[in-house]
Amino acid sequence: MDEDRWPGEWLRGALGLCVLGVLADGPTYGYAISQRLTEVGLGTVKGGTLYPLLARFEKDGLVESSWQVGDAGPGRKYFTLTDAGRRELADRSRDWDRFVAATRRTLTTSQETS
Amino acid sequence: MIRAHHLMDPWRDALIAELRMRDVSGIRIGEALAEVDAFCADSGQTPAEAFGDPVEYAKSLIDVHNSDPTTPTRVRQVVRGTGLAFATLAGVFSLLNGVEGLVVGGPAEVTAGQLTSVALGTALFPFVAMAIFDPRLRQHQLVLPGVVVVSFLAPALPTILWGAPVAHLSAWLLLIAGLFLLAVAWWPTASDRIFADRIIDPRTGTEPFATPRLLIAAVRWTFPAMLLFAVVLLLLFR
Numbered sequence: 001m002d003e004d005r006w007p008g009e010w011l012r013g014a015l016g017l018c019v020l021g022v023l024a025d026g027p028t029y030g031y032a033i034s035q036r037l038t039e040v041g042l043g044t045v046k047g048g049t050l051y052p053l054l055a056r057f058e059k060d061g062l063v064e065s066s067w068q069v070g071d072a073g074p075g076r077k078y079f080t081l082t083d084a085g086r087r088e089l090a091d092r093s094r095d096w097d098r099f100v101a102a103t104r105r106t107l108t109t110s111q112e113t114s
Numbered sequence: 115m116i117r118a119h120h121l122m123d124p125w126r127d128a129l130i131a132e133l134r135m136r137d138v139s140g141i142r143i144g145e146a147l148a149e150v151d152a153f154c155a156d157s158g159q160t161p162a163e164a165f166g167d168p169v170e171y172a173k174s175l176i177d178v179h180n181s182d183p184t185t186p187t188r189v190r191q192v193v194r195g196t197g198l199a200f201a202t203l204a205g206v207f208s209l210l211n212g213v214e215g216l217v218v219g220g221p222a223e224v225t226a227g228q229l230t231s232v233a234l235g236t237a238l239f240p241f242v243a244m245a246i247f248d249p250r251l252r253q254h255q256l257v258l259p260g261v262v263v264v265s266f267l268a269p270a271l272p273t274i275l276w277g278a279p280v281a282h283l284s285a286w287l288l289l290i291a292g293l294f295l296l297a298v299a300w301w302p303t304a305s306d307r308i309f310a311d312r313i314i315d316p317r318t319g320t321e322p323f324a325t326p327r328l329l330i331a332a333v334r335w336t337f338p339a340m341l342l343f344a345v346v347l348l349l350l351f352r
Binding site for chain 2: 046047051052055059067069075077
């Protein structure tokens with residue numbers, strides 16, 4: 001399947017976890033997060049999807065943000081994972097692994113019986 | 115810095131308008147605009163390409179920042195606006211009737227047309243607000259001009275066409291009541307409330323959309339000046 005055409009509901013389920021995962025590598029800004037998600041094969045994540053998600057994380061205390069003046073251009077808003085964000089990432093990653101394992105077992109079973 | 119071309123940019127104007135109408139603070143609006151600027155500068159995309167429809171994007175931000183999505187912000191705005199519409203219409207008629215009564219030296223006359231005008235103008239306000247607030251309606255080019263025409267004609271026509279007197283009241287009483295109602299209606303403009311929540315660029319702390327002092331003065335004083343003009347006309351030609 002073309003990676004730009006993942007079903008929307010799959011992306012909605014995984015995007016938050018993936019954004020937290022990108023931020024676990026260190027503070028970064030919106031477009032860099034979007035690029036990173038594209039590189040790993042999640043397709044294009046638009047600013048209109050990304051910023052409300054980051055705002056929700058910030059409101060929930062999972063990330064912090066600060067503006068940094070760039071050499072050129074209008075400056076960038078850098079997002080940093082908080083301790084609460086790291087705990088959330090660890091918890092959600094564990095849950096996600098269990099979810100993927102359960103999905104894989106279901107699919108393997110159904111393939112064997114068909 | 116938030117780009118100066120905002121004022122000429124329909125996408126950003128639409129985002130600001132939608133966030134303003136949903137009671138989002140100027141600081142938060144400045145933050146959203148700066149995020150759009152930064153992402154578009156990095157990606158080379160237009161705001162429409164990167165963020166989609168401005169009204170839908172505004173809604174997605176509001177869903178995040180409005181801690182209680184059931185808060186009837188819009189209902190409060192419409193109720194407040196309807197009250198101000200009533201205070202304005204009733205105040206204008208009371209003041210002018212009171213002045214007229216004092217000029218002719220008798221009780222002030224209230225007509226059926228005036229009462230109808232106040233009732234009609236007040237009752238129409240929620241529909242006018244709905245037409246202005248609803249993004250789907252706003253997209254139609256005839257809606258806003260139509261709203262302006264109806265807003266002026268609906269309160270004016272009954273007064274012009276239906277002059278039958280229904281009550282005679284003390285001119286002083288109507289004059290004082292009119293001044294009180296107009297003071298209530300004028301207070302949000304006079305007290306600087308509508309100019310207080312300014313959009314701030316988070317990167318510079320500056321105000322990219324500073325309202326010109328002349329415009330503030332014009333908005334603040336146009337209504338009292340028009341009333342004064344009407345009173346002077348009444349005194350001169352009655």
